[in-house]
Amino acid sequence: MIAANPLGADVLFRIGPLPISGAVVTTWVIMALLAGGAALASSRLRAEPSRWQAVLEMLVEGMAGQIEDTMRTPPRPYLPLIGTLFLFVLTCNLAPLLPAVRAPTARLETTAALALIVFVAMHGYGIRTRGLRRYLAHYLEPNPLLLPLTLLSELTRTLSLMVRLFGNIMSHELVIAVLLSLAGLLLPVPIMALGLLIGAVQAYIFAVLAAVFLGAAVGAIEAG
């Protein structure tokens, strides 16, 4: 056995009957860091930005611009959700840079939770923007005969959102484990550097696809 089972759970400890895996603890730490950092950064906002505030403003404006380009609608209502998803997935993907930390996104349960958030938000934003009746009517739109396929595509694109992130990050981890067991210490280093690129690109893709799905649900763009 080269690596631990990538599909199984590594239970660290239990709270009552609830098993808590290492990935969950890592996400808690990342959530605390992101939320604490954001609270700290936004508590002292000034009209003349300091260096940190300028960096943060650039980040937020860049994300808003990307969302606007993708969804072709004012980005303000979607910026909190999609921006948080992007930052969270990016931090999760880059967490293995620290020693002894594994990427939480390399576990199926983390990506399943993220995809579920997008799934619920899709319908939530769709109903809020269009109203329940018109939102339900858009499922019958090109032709009512296609309803089963439309419903199926709702499910499969959430599933593929989950499996894509999980598969990319986990397979990269597996490749590093295999190389480490075959070739020793230094050879995996360039592959790990490639992992930085993979992590950033996958976070970007997750956020853009979430934006595309939300845009399709509110009727701003055609479904991807």
Next chain:
Amino acid sequence: MDTDLIKIASIIGAAVAVSFGALGPGLGEGRAVAAAMDAIARQPDSAGTLSRTLFVGLAMIETMAIYCLVIALLLLYANPYIAH
């Protein structure tokens, strides 16, 4: 004896799944990138829109390969026909 046979078949199945699952998306992604390169060479102004669409499209194509990888991992690590 019987589980041994299932294990052999699972390993071969995993290898076949990954190899053929990489073949199709590889060809498809190559065509997509080539078409995007062509478009960017013709219209460098729209490079931003093109590369964003390309990224999303590549992610969609790549999902097929990832599905095959997951099937292979299921066969190797969580095979329902072998009692673990």
